[in-house]
Amino acid sequence: MAERTVRFYEIISAQKERLAKPFPFEDLRAAITELPDDKAYVPIARMEILGSTYELHERPGAAPQTPLIILDRINRSPSLRIERRRNYRPLILDEDETLAEPTFYSIFDNNVLAVMRNDGSAPGPASFRDYVNKLISNDPIEISPLVDKNALRALSNVRTLTRFDLEVGPDVVADVFTSSRIIMEPLRVLRRRLGSVGIEVTIKMSPKGSSEASEQMLEDVTSLVTGNGLAYADKAKIGYRRMEDGRARTFDFLSEAVTTTAVVELNTGTQQPTERSASEALAKAYDDLYDDIRSALLASSF
Template structure:
């Protein structure tokens, strides 16, 4: 048996606006399914060069998508019991696929069944934005009152630790990716620990500026999909309401389930998808009462018309071409890709499909 985690996220924004109606997940799944049947290229290249590929695994009772990280460089080797190594036996044109599974549940919750190498939740946001023009904002589903506590916390210390063997810039994004990537070159054994503190000396305004910066880094850390790889993650500060000192364990604040899976099944492409769908459906049933108690209700119908057909290579090249054309024509650059109709309506139709 092997251990996998199921992380829970919520789509709280769409096209940079608060999302108060259901996300059109079923429509997305239908379009991806149709694109696969038509042989449409669904690969999307992220700004950092990561190649992503999504496909539909199920439409009911919840839409479930597979998201693969596609690799054809820096591939691992295979070997026998004596350590004799040889390249992976890939046929010409084959790629290594590292997979995560995404189930779109009620209340705009996404359940993500991950492995150590599969894409993080933020990668699904990249794919939906780049391939379909759907800019989504994802926030982690947290335990009961953690969000309230963190909002009141005047942070004075943030600290985390993880084994040196797990150090990798791929665990995080932004500034943290650079830190972990540099640390991975410094040490390969032991434990890497880092602490950010406001300090005791200095002017009040300087301390507040440091406190705000640490809070920004904490927010970035919390949005990463790989916190469970760390051994220790805490934020400490004064509760602005009670005046008490609070230590918040960020490893325990996320709503994450750990499940035991049959390693042989998950290594079998013919069986792994059905097993993943069954696990995610069970998680949806088991946690429905918690979501109903802690998350806002979502009313109305999804805006299915906002989801365009798949364009090979994604919507980004179209948006860039449209921006170039609009600027060349002397139109305000800020109107491109906002969903607003420019004179003649061409901009809206091109971007939205």
């Protein structure tokens, strides 16, 4: 058995508003299943994403499950999940085969999206958004993280921002950070020069220097927190001096998100979660965090 992280988000409209009705999860799964092979590989952020589905296979006495959408990043990096024409098996590469890295998604009541990535190179919430918007182009969606509003209280207690750490996966394009040019511009340059790679950026400001840089960075970080940028981050932390006494403090935005660790069974051939264990893990994570999810939904406003 192994552990994977499950994070929860809310599916909202492209206008940053709550959806008026439940997201058509069943219709999306059907559309993915019906895609012909020549249209199944969807280009996103200079990657190819291949979608598949997992339906319920209930057995008496078995753990609760949930239907899945599985998005694989198709690439040639050292991975062990092998894809050939939408079929998966252990590592035996033929000439026309590439490697695949999965992320597992499910949708629950109130348009809550659960995401479990296999690792940092697997598709993230940005890939789900872009994939869905390409398949259902007439009704685009956005993804908003379910977070604790302690993040806003922490920002209001910042006298001087001294550090900001941001990490994004290979599927995240710079344009999701349009509210912060300080963050967007270096990511855009790195994406243009390096392509689809994971990127980690650290910005440091001296607490004894000019307050202008700190104030500008704090404004940008606040825009990310109140907007949608943090939905696409794998790491987002700040270091700061506290308002009331000037003491150094840190705050991890993602640890405040609705997140849990799930235990999954790995496929012996690929050393990646089986579809069934991922389905059970996401169902259990939702049940375990039900109260936290409801609280985050009630606290959210668009």
